[in-house]
Amino acid sequence: MPTRTYSGHLKHLAAICDFVTEQAALAGLDEAQTYAVQLAVDEAATNIVEHAYGGEGRGSFSITCKVTAEGLKVVLKDGGAPFDPSSVPEPVTGVPLEELKSRGLGVFLIRQMMDEVTYQFGPDGNKLTLFKRK
Amino acid sequence: MEIQTTEYKRCTVIKTSGRIDGSNAPQLGEAFKTLTEKGVFNIVFDMTDVTFMASAGWWVLIDTQKTCKPRGEVVLANIDKGIRDSLKLVGMGSYFTIYDDLTSAVGSF
Numbered sequence: 001m002p003t004r005t006y007s008g009h010l011k012h013l014a015a016i017c018d019f020v021t022e023q024a025a026l027a028g029l030d031e032a033q034t035y036a037v038q039l040a041v042d043e044a045a046t047n048i049v050e051h052a053y054g055g056e057g058r059g060s061f062s063i064t065c066k067v068t069a070e071g072l073k074v075v076l077k078d079g080g081a082p083f084d085p086s087s088v089p090e091p092v093t094g095v096p097l098e099e100l101k102s103r104g105l106g107v108f109l110i111r112q113m114m115d116e117v118t119y120q121f122g123p124d125g126n127k128l129t130l131f132k133r134k
Numbered sequence: 135m136e137i138q139t140t141e142y143k144r145c146t147v148i149k150t151s152g153r154i155d156g157s158n159a160p161q162l163g164e165a166f167k168t169l170t171e172k173g174v175f176n177i178v179f180d181m182t183d184v185t186f187m188a189s190a191g192w193w194v195l196i197d198t199q200k201t202c203k204p205r206g207e208v209v210l211a212n213i214d215k216g217i218r219d220s221l222k223l224v225g226m227g228s229y230f231t232i233y234d235d236l237t238s239a240v241g242s243f
Contacts (some may be wrong), residue, residue, distance in 0.1 A: 010157035017153070017186065035186075035216035042188045046156040093225030097200055105189040105224065112223050 003064040023065035027072035036113035043106035052080025079125035144243040145176035151183035154191035166198040175206025182212040211239035
């Protein structure tokens, strides 16, 4: 169950993608499932970097991958401010272009891409658990 | 991020490769902004070599589309299937005309 720790910088996104891609292969996910994991984890990591500690360049976070018989579990942990993704409303789409707003798209993608998304906040901070079934 | 810009008679093509995520989407945004500030509003984004697109990238395209329409528009060319599926999943596909190849995209203007 490998764990990698990253400082709060967006420059780590490519390495994070490589890490989960490697684990997705071990879990036996197909190409579409792997892309879904890549996208969800990228969005989650970006949110941590940009919001958990008040901006990029602060704090750190860890990503743990667990290959199971059913698929791949990815756990992101950070010690930043509480952030419950379920509190973010879904973006409104299907509206005229000028009315589209950016807020919430990342969280929405996470929910759409993964089969299970759970969130906990405790003494150690935020824990976001993502699961993709193969 | 390497960004190539090619001017045609009726449109300009912007092309990049690899990943587009939060770390480099602003740079892509600046490239589009350079065009629109020069009065270029017919733009083809050639995605032939784009392997990954996070929401930050989509928002660059949406913001550019808001600037370009109705005088012109941003069209997308040659999107990888995985990226196209995620675009449709989040309901953003309807805001862009998507072409399977660059020639068709350029020829649409």
